[in-house]
Amino acid sequence: MDIDGYRISEQPYYLASGNEVALYEAAYADRMPMMLKGPTGCGKTRFIEHMAWKLQRPLITVACHEDMTASDLVGRYLLDETGTVWHDGPLTIAVRCGAICYLDEIVEARQDTTVVIHPLTDERRLLPLEKKNELVRAHPDFQLVISYNPGYQSAIKDLKESTKQRFGAIDFDYPEKPLEAAIVAHEAKIDTALAESLVDIAARSRNLRGSGLDEGASTRMLIYAARLISRGIPILEACEVALITPVTDDADIRDALRSAVAACLQ
Numbered sequence: 001m002d003i004d005g006y007r008i009s010e011q012p013y014y015l016a017s018g019n020e021v022a023l024y025e026a027a028y029a030d031r032m033p034m035m036l037k038g039p040t041g042c043g044k045t046r047f048i049e050h051m052a053w054k055l056q057r058p059l060i061t062v063a064c065h066e067d068m069t070a071s072d073l074v075g076r077y078l079l080d081e082t083g084t085v086w087h088d089g090p091l092t093i094a095v096r097c098g099a100i101c102y103l104d105e106i107v108e109a110r111q112d113t114t115v116v117i118h119p120l121t122d123e124r125r126l127l128p129l130e131k132k133n134e135l136v137r138a139h140p141d142f143q144l145v146i147s148y149n150p151g152y153q154s155a156i157k158d159l160k161e162s163t164k165q166r167f168g169a170i171d172f173d174y175p176e177k178p179l180e181a182a183i184v185a186h187e188a189k190i191d192t193a194l195a196e197s198l199v200d201i202a203a204r205s206r207n208l209r210g211s212g213l214d215e216g217a218s219t220r221m222l223i224y225a226a227r228l229i230s231r232g233i234p235i236l237e238a239c240e241v242a243l244i245t246p247v248t249d250d251a252d253i254r255d256a257l258r259s260a261v262a263a264c265l266q
Ligand SMILES: Nc1ncnc2c1ncn2[C@@H]1O[C@H](COP(=O)(O)OP(=O)(O)OP(=O)(O)O)[C@@H](O)[C@H]1O
Pocket: 013, 014, 015, 016, 017, 038, 039, 040, 041, 042, 043, 044, 045, 046, 047, 147, 149, 175, 183, 187, 219, 220, 223
């Protein structure tokens, strides 16, 4: 098994908003399962990449979805020319090799899938491979991390209390203006003044949350806009493509967003 492919050799750029790095390091020292909570595009994935690099652990990420089964996580028997051969799933690989396993959007997975992580996330640190009749003891360096977008859950689509209570959690949100502008400027190689204007637009778009928009513009969207601009696309058009069209089809809300863009670019 080639775990080296999961190692992060170059430092992922991450600008901290608070003491999340120290908190996470302390949690990792105890191998505490962790939950990263926050809206889309606010830096959760970048943070875990940065921490895996800092702690020198391989990082195995699984994008969870509603059709995902426990076998997709732990593994299954597959047929090949020699007969049926067991293939470890990504979670099992991480458990055996001492990687950090990041289950992205875990709430999307069905609850019968989620419970496979229970024996891994308490004192036992065990992963039962029922179909293979094997009990895998987690490598001492293994840690489980999940992401969670608060606010997107419905009553039927939420983590069970017994799952939630197995994790420590860190809240993430869009960074304060100077930090977010620095991130956008860095990631898209634009100047800070322009990045600040984009962050101002995001603030207005985030204020429309609840009144027509489910979510305001994320840091990720600002970076998209900035990258289009740095490739020569006029600012208004870049904002249209990256900040307005993706989030709403409603003509009035698009107009409201256009006014926000115009106001911030004066
Ligand atoms: N604090 C930060 N430091 C550096 N870059 C950041 C930071 N926050 C956001 N970014 C930038 O924003 C982009 C989007 O962030 P990221 O992919 O980590 O979001 P996410 O929270 O994982 O979103 P999702 O819930 O949709 O998966 C990153 O690729 C990175 O360029």
